[in-house]
Amino acid sequence: MNAEFLALAQMAVGGGLMGMAYALVAYGFQLTYAAGKAVNFGQGELVMLGAFTGLSLIGIGLPYWAAVPVAMVAGAALGWFVERAAVRLALQQRNEGWILLTIIVGLFGVSAAENIWGRDDKPFPVPWPEGALEFFGISVTWPELAIASGALGIMALVELAKRYTMLGIAVQAVSADPDAAELCGIRSKSAISLSWAVSGAAAAFAGTIIAPVTTVGPTMAAALTLKAFSVAVVAGLDSGFGLVLAGIALGSAENLSGFLLGSGWREAPGLILLILALALRPQGIFGKKIIRKV
Amino acid sequence: MLVRVNLGLREKTAERVMRLTLFFCLAALPLLWHGEYALGLLTLMAVYGVLLIGLDATVGYLGQINLAHAALFGLGAYGAALAIQSEVPLPLALLVGIAAALIPGAVLALPALRLEGPQFALSTLSFATLTVIFLNESESVTNGALGLSIIRPSLFTIVLNSTRFYWLCLLVLFVTWWASQLLLRSRFGLAIEALRDSPTATDALGIGTLRHKILAFAWGSALAGLAGALHAINFGYLQPAAFGYDLMVILLLGVVFGGRRNQWGAFAGAAVVTMLPNLLSNRTLFSSLVTFGCLLAIVSPIRTLLSRKMPSFRQTAPVAAMGGALALALFASNVEEWRKGIFALFLFAAVVGLPDGIAGALTAILRKVICFAPDPLPVATGGIQPAKNGAGLALQALNLCKSFGGVKAVDNVTLEIITGETHGLIGPNGSGKTTLVNLISGLYKADSGSVEISGVRPIPGSLMSACSAGSARTFQNLQPFSGLTALESIMVCQRYGGISEAMGWLHVVGLEAKARLRCSEMSYGDLRFLEIARALATRPYVLMLDEPAAGMSKPDIIRLVDLVTSIKRAGITILLIEHHQDVVAELCDRVSVMDGGQLIALGTSDQVRRNPKVIEAYLGSDETAIQAKSEIGAQLC
Numbered sequence: 001m002n003a004e005f006l007a008l009a010q011m012a013v014g015g016g017l018m019g020m021a022y023a024l025v026a027y028g029f030q031l032t033y034a035a036g037k038a039v040n041f042g043q044g045e046l047v048m049l050g051a052f053t054g055l056s057l058i059g060i061g062l063p064y065w066a067a068v069p070v071a072m073v074a075g076a077a078l079g080w081f082v083e084r085a086a087v088r089l090a091l092q093q094r095n096e097g098w099i100l101l102t103i104i105v106g107l108f109g110v111s112a113a114e115n116i117w118g119r120d121d122k123p124f125p126v127p128w129p130e131g132a133l134e135f136f137g138i139s140v141t142w143p144e145l146a147i148a149s150g151a152l153g154i155m156a157l158v159e160l161a162k163r164y165t166m167l168g169i170a171v172q173a174v175s176a177d178p179d180a181a182e183l184c185g186i187r188s189k190s191a192i193s194l195s196w197a198v199s200g201a202a203a204a205f206a207g208t209i210i211a212p213v214t215t216v217g218p219t220m221a222a223a224l225t226l227k228a229f230s231v232a233v234v235a236g237l238d239s240g241f242g243l244v245l246a247g248i249a250l251g252s253a254e255n256l257s258g259f260l261l262g263s264g265w266r267e268a269p270g271l272i273l274l275i276l277a278l279a280l281r282p283q284g285i286f287g288k289k290i291i292r293k294v
Numbered sequence: 295m296l297v298r299v300n301l302g303l304r305e306k307t308a309e310r311v312m313r314l315t316l317f318f319c320l321a322a323l324p325l326l327w328h329g330e331y332a333l334g335l336l337t338l339m340a341v342y343g344v345l346l347i348g349l350d351a352t353v354g355y356l357g358q359i360n361l362a363h364a365a366l367f368g369l370g371a372y373g374a375a376l377a378i379q380s381e382v383p384l385p386l387a388l389l390v391g392i393a394a395a396l397i398p399g400a401v402l403a404l405p406a407l408r409l410e411g412p413q414f415a416l417s418t419l420s421f422a423t424l425t426v427i428f429l430n431e432s433e434s435v436t437n438g439a440l441g442l443s444i445i446r447p448s449l450f451t452i453v454l455n456s457t458r459f460y461w462l463c464l465l466v467l468f469v470t471w472w473a474s475q476l477l478l479r480s481r482f483g484l485a486i487e488a489l490r491d492s493p494t495a496t497d498a499l500g501i502g503t504l505r506h507k508i509l510a511f512a513w514g515s516a517l518a519g520l521a522g523a524l525h526a527i528n529f530g531y532l533q534p535a536a537f538g539y540d541l542m543v544i545l546l547l548g549v550v551f552g553g554r555r556n557q558w559g560a561f562a563g564a565a566v567v568t569m570l571p572n573l574l575s576n577r578t579l580f581s582s583l584v585t586f587g588c589l590l591a592i593v594s595p596i597r598t599l600l601s602r603k604m605p606s607f608r609q610t611a612p613v614a615a616m617g618g619a620l621a622l623a624l625f626a627s628n629v630e631e632w633r634k635g636i637f638a639l640f641l642f643a644a645v646v647g648l649p650d651g652i653a654g655a656l657t658a659i660l661r662k663v664i665c666f667a668p669d670p671l672p673v674a675t676g677g678i679q680p681a682k683n684g685a686g687l688a689l690q691a692l693n694l695c696k697s698f699g700g701v702k703a704v705d706n707v708t709l710e711i712i713t714g715e716t717h718g719l720i721g722p723n724g725s726g727k728t729t730l731v732n733l734i735s736g737l738y739k740a741d742s743g744s745v746e747i748s749g750v751r752p753i754p755g756s757l758m759s760a761c762s763a764g765s766a767r768t769f770q771n772l773q774p775f776s777g778l779t780a781l782e783s784i785m786v787c788q789r790y791g792g793i794s795e796a797m798g799w800l801h802v803v804g805l806e807a808k809a810r811l812r813c814s815e816m817s818y819g820d821l822r823f824l825e826i827a828r829a830l831a832t833r834p835y836v837l838m839l840d841e842p843a844a845g846m847s848k849p850d851i852i853r854l855v856d857l858v859t860s861i862k863r864a865g866i867t868i869l870l871i872e873h874h875q876d877v878v879a880e881l882c883d884r885v886s887v888m889d890g891g892q893l894i895a896l897g898t899s900d901q902v903r904r905n906p907k908v909i910e911a912y913l914g915s916d917e918t919a920i921q922a923k924s925e926i927g928a929q930l931c
Contacts, residue, residue, distance in 0.1 A: 039412055089607055089646065097645055099359045099415050100546065104641045107543055111635030115626075222539055226423060229416050264431040271420040271427075278417045279405030 010138050011259050012252040017144040018213065019251020023243040024151035024206045025228035026235070028079075028199035031158070033237045034175040035195035038087050038098050040079070042106020043203055044225030048218060049109055050075040050204025051211040052117050055124055064127050068208045072201040079200015081105075083193055106221065113218045121217035128212070143212040150209045152244070154202055159241075171195055223267060227254075230274040236283055300665040308666065313558075317468050324457045333456050335568055340463035341524045342564035344470050346548050347557055348517025351510045353546070354554035355478055357490045358411070361542055362402060362418035365425035366515050368537025370395040370522025372429060372436055375444045375532055384447050384454075384527070391523025392516050398425070399515025400508070407507040422542065429534035441533040444526065454527075463524055470517060471557050477513065478555075484786040486510055488775040495773035498735055499787045500761035500832050540634070544570075547637055551644045553651025562652045570637075574630050581623040587640075588616040591647060612647030615639045671809055676791060676798035678830065678864040687746070688713040688867035689765070689836050694733050694743035703729040705891035706743075711836070713748075716858070716868040718882030718899070720875070722911055726891040727871045728770055731838050734869075735767045736760035748835045764835030768825040768842060770871075774813040780824055781809040787831040796831065803827040803857060819850040826857065830866075837861065838869045843877055855880055875903075887911065 029039045057067035086101035128142035162168035173181040174191040235242035258266035352360035373394025377387040406417040489496040493503040548567040553559025591612040595605035619639040689711040696704040711717045732738045739755030752759035784796040803823040879899040887895040889911035
């Protein structure tokens with residue numbers, strides 16, 4: 001193995017691990033899409049706000065282990081708020097207003113972050129050890145490992161809860177048919193709210209694991225939303241774990257194109273992939289085709 | 295409460311007078327009062343006006359959230375700037391600007407417009423991000439992040455000082471406004487309204503969903519390019535970052551706040567967007583305006599409270615948002631730092647509380663105060679005429695198969711309908727009747743087998759192609775164009791003839807008196823008749839009626855039978871799916887029966903009714919009854 005190949009492999013692995021975080025944010029899209037056929041165009045802002053909340057909590061002396069769950073609770077509250085304020089009304093009227101409203105709520109989030117925490121990027125302290133592990137000449141840092149294990153862990157946890165708890169099964173029933181679920185005594189609105197809260201918590205958690213690698217700043221939001229969207233759309237908005245594969249692929253592609261084409265082009269492959277995926281296979285690689293009914 | 299003024303004026307005329315007055319005043323402004331700064335703002339407003347009229351084509355008329363408009367504006371600006379740098383005359387530079395936005399816009403539109411809702415918003419968002427990356431990175435052409443400077447060219451021999459350039463922009467805005475209005479109030483505009491309500495129906499009636507969407511998007515992109523070119527000449531300096539997400543949000547604010555689907559709205563939005571940054575720098579003015587907005591927002595929930603009801607979310611949310619803005623205006627240490635947040639709060643209040651924007655709200659008030667003369671109804675002409683003459687088979691379906699997963703919905707069905715015949719298709723629920731019609735009309739693509747309509751083989755899976763081959767259909771679940779009136783619903787489907795023929799079709803189905811009624815306000819039975827009239831207006835050779843009598847009252851069914859009889863008499867071939875056996879018996883020459891995806895019988899109504907297979911399909915056989923009995927018996931023992 002020559003050095004150049006090793007460098008490329010190093011890039012790909014680093015990107016792939018980061019891609020798991022995109023997969024986690026994309027997983028948030030899946031949760032809300034399944035429950036109410038809507039997604040939060042301000043999901044990146046939730047990630048950013050979650051990271052900032054975590055940072056502030058650590059700043060006032062809370063240990064990392066306590067700060068993360070509290071940030072997740074804050075994220076859940078924000079997710080719930082987005083659903084209540086921006087999505088519910090528009091979905092009742094069956095129009096596309098919710099897209100605009102979620103963008104608007106996100107925009108307010110950015111503005112609030114700029115004024116509360118400032119416009120500059122800040123480092124995020126973590127209790128992981130310094131240094132890196134080496135596998136076959138490829139080094140992996142502890143924060144990167146934390147991203148991979150954290151993202152997979154949360155997704156697995158939510159999936160298990162969805163399948164084996166009464167609440168999770170109720171949410172699945174609502175995503176299959178909200179009216180039928182109501183007739184069976186499930187409160188559809190509450191189930192949808194719950195999905196948005198879980199999605200918000202996942203976003204906030206993603207923030208606390210991404211931030212140690214990328215630093216925290218108000219500008220991180222917009223790019224993250226798009227990347228997560230790419231992952232969700234390429235995998236399919238109803239595909240479950242196809243996300244992880246798509247996330248790894250996107251993260252690697254991003255790092256490699258940044259390395260090969262120049263840093264300005266870093267985000268281009270994800271975007272091109274997104275447009276191509278939407279054009280060729282709107283239901284995603286792992287998604288099911290939708291049948292029109294009349 | 296209010297005295298309504300009757301001017302005896304038509305609404306269209308009144309609007310035209312107001313528009314001309316507005317432009318006259320705007321053009322006269324620089325003559326009355328000199329000020330470079332104000333002139334700059336007015337020019338910017340005119341440019342934004344063109345841009346927002348373009349954005350309204352997608353966000354308003356198509357009803358899709360288009361996030362690529364700012365990027366297209368940027369592409370137009372760069373295109374024009376580069377053209378001017380290579381010393382191209384000004385009109386040509388404007389054309390280059392249009393092309394620079396139109397061509398990438400078309401490349402985006404072709405794949406993106408097959409998508410709906412969030413997917414469309416996403417693809418435009420990624421296009422916008424890619425564009426900014428491209429402008430930033432192609433340093434050899436665009437000079438990258440450092441920016442591109444140009445000198446304002448002259449128009450032929452006329453030197454464009456700021457007043458003259460303002461007039462040029464105003465002229466462009468006027469022409470754009472007029473052209474947009476013409477375009478969007480024509481049949482093209484009706485088609486766009488219709489496809490927003492039911493893309494399936496617009497395809498099935500041969501209007502063409504994708505074609506109209508692409509044209510609307512192209513029109514919007516061209517205007518973005520034109521506005522970009524004017525912007526480049528106006529400012530003389532371009533930077534990629536200026537055309538990013540922030541600008542896009544401001545443009546959306548303009549369209550939504552001003553009012554969607556309305557050129558006046560786009561203009562009002564342009565005015566707001568231009569003035570907003572200046573408002574933020576003057577704190578007293580800003581605070582008083584926000585207070586005023588707050589008071590406006592609070593009126594409607596208070597009225598609801600006074601009538602002892604709880605105000606809805608739609609009423610309270612704008613108050614909360616405006617309250618937030620007021621708090622920022624009063625207490626924030628620096629309002630301009632909170633620019634985005636304030637925009638967000640305004641937008642939120644506007645989207646939730648004023649769905650039709652300022653222009654929509656003002657129009658509603660004007661309509662209350664002034665009583666406009668109604669447009670006269672045209673005289674009905676035309677009616678059902680014999681379809682093109684032909685002999686032999688009107689419709690031939692050969693060995694059609696369609697499965698959904700493991701279910702064979704249509705299993706090797708062959709159906710031949712003779713020209714001029716009325717053919718009934720009956721069968722129990724779930725027997726595959728509607729799927730068969732969906733296959734023939736091109737909504738679904740058959741797994742195997744072929745369809746021939748009056749000797750033409752339409753492209754499988756294309757509603758448009760089946761329609762142009764001469765078929766037209768109605769839908770079991772109604773697909774009305776809710777935003778259009780009855781008359782407009784017919785006009786949009788017509789391939790020949792004008793408004794009086796459209797009136798003629800309404801006369802045929804007995805809806806003449808309801809011509810100006812919106813579909814959203816019509817009764818279920820009337821909508822069923824309107825669907826038949828829509829299908830007839832395409833002058834079909836074969837008419838497919840999917841359960842037309844479902845849910846109809848008895849008198850309506852009698853009307854329906856009379857109508858179908860007269861269609862039949864005109865020589866139009868009919869395929870009728872129906873559950874009312876008396877209707878089928880009265881109308882149909884032959885009847886096919888389906889069960890479990892297969893054709894099980896064919897003959898006259900009487901023959902079919904006596905067929906043991908048909909009786910079995912509807913009532914179950916003796917054997918299954920005996921089997922069921924014995925099973926129940928076994929369970930009891």
